[in-house]
Amino acid sequence: MNDNELRTFEDRMRELVAAFCEPNNVPGFLAGVHHAGEQVVVAHGTANVATDAPMRADTGFLFGSVTKVMTTTLVLQQVDRGVLDLDTPVVSYLPELTLAVPGSAEKILVRHLLSHTNGIDADLYFPDAKGRDALKTYVEGLATCGTLFEPGEQLSYSNGGMILAGRLLEVVTGLTFPELLQRDIYTPVGMRHSSSSAEQAILRSTAVGHFPDPETLTAEPTAVFTLPETWGPAGGTPIGTVADLLAFGRTHLDGGMAPTGARVLSAESTALMQETSHDMATPNVPPMGLGWVRYPFGDATVLAMSGASPGGVAILCVLPEHDLVFAAFGNTPDAILLQDQLLQWLLKDRLGVETPALFTETPQEIDLTPYVGTYRSNQLRVDVRIADGQLEEHVTYEPADASQERIFADFAGGATSAPPQRYVPVRPGLFAPVGYPPETFDGYLRLLLVSYHDVRDGQTRFRNGGGRLTRRV
Secondary structure (H helix, E strand, O other): OOHHHHHHHHHHHHHHHHHHHOOOOOOEEEEEEEEOOEEEEEEEEEEEOOOOEEOOOOOEEEOHHHHHHHHHHHHHHHHHOOOOOOOOEHHHOOOOOOOOOOOOHHHOEHHHHHOOOOOEOOOOOOOOOOOOOHHHHHHHHHHHOOEOOOOOOOOOOOHHHHHHHHHHHHHHHOOOHHHHHHHHHHHHHOOOOOEOOHHHHOOOOEOOOEEEOOOOOOEEEOOOOOOOHHHHHHOOOOEEOHHHHHHHHHHHHOOOEOOOOOEOOOHHHHHHHHOOOEOOOEOOEOOEOOOOEEEEEOOEEEEEEEEEEOOEEEEEEEEHHHOEEEEEEEOOOOHHHHHHHHHHHHHHHHOOOOOOOOOOOOOOOOOOHHHOEEEEEOOEEEEEEEEOOEEEEEEEEOOOOHHHHHHHHHHOOOOOEOOOEEEEEEEOOEEEEOOOOHHHHHOHHHHHOEEEEEEEOOEEEEEEEOOEEEEEO
């Protein structure tokens, strides 16, 4: 692009951001695009409504689960060096690992941690520990956690698997996860403004998350900035800027070679992360690579990972076929709607990629009885019944103890329960929430769909919502 085209592109992105943020009470937003050698970063609004600090292009924010791609990269670095093997059981490196189901830990391979196919039932397990032994404490606590399925059998988004991978890295390198992240990702990639602690982030411009006030819907600052240090490798603590995320994305765009010229990961391992490792064959759970989720958008595959933090959401997308990286952060949970909107705009207007309608058929009349029942995972219960010819789901959080409840409530902005949600069938095994137009699910928000899997004796064994499995009880 020439200078005029670049300014026009930047102005249009700025307009789209402002048009969404103002009516939707999103205090601040950041978006960055690197395409064919050109880079644009747009900042809008306020980083913290309590201080009225402006959102700037160099404002830092919590990466959230985008960190999982960094954790995966760190593991593959150790594979490149011959220290780790993807097809070796995790207990070969961490013999102390145990789960509540006898013999289940021994079946988990290193690969299963990175592909979210490990089956560990610990998605809402939040031990509150600090310091060098934080991840060690987490792994010790897994002895109280069960399993959802046999490793490799299903796919369920796994915070526990990534945290376990982080502890595995600590054991084989002798460094803490934050130290390793700084040495092997931040420094060679050129992520000069990234850190792993609130103490470091407070020294520079940093955004905080917000939640809508239940009565006024105005954005109020989160009561807690980060999740516990035990969640670092899953995205609890790493912080940085849009430019830093773009640099990391460019490293994966360029076969593991960072913008600094440093070789961060081998071309073979970079490609392996981008290949499909497990596919649930349902649109609400896109194919999984190692670390990356492979979102199909028409003829384009978007390697992506979004990252929720208390009151905020980040996203990183890489399109190797189109030489494009997109990164964004908004400081309310609803900002994910704008991220989806911007991604689809980039695909259509920048790359000429059309996103086809996900649903073209008329909703079917199907037998709902196979899906009715109660499904559970760690501290979560989902009761499914038939109401007025639709499925109705009631999700209940059942905290293990007061500490778990406190941390989860802070992460969710104080809300630990939700009203029942009705769903209409799209096709057998796939349901859409009532009240959304079909085009809502064409892009990233296909995650709002719910699917049911593995019919046995006329009943489904698993429910998948938001990429996470619950199992029939």
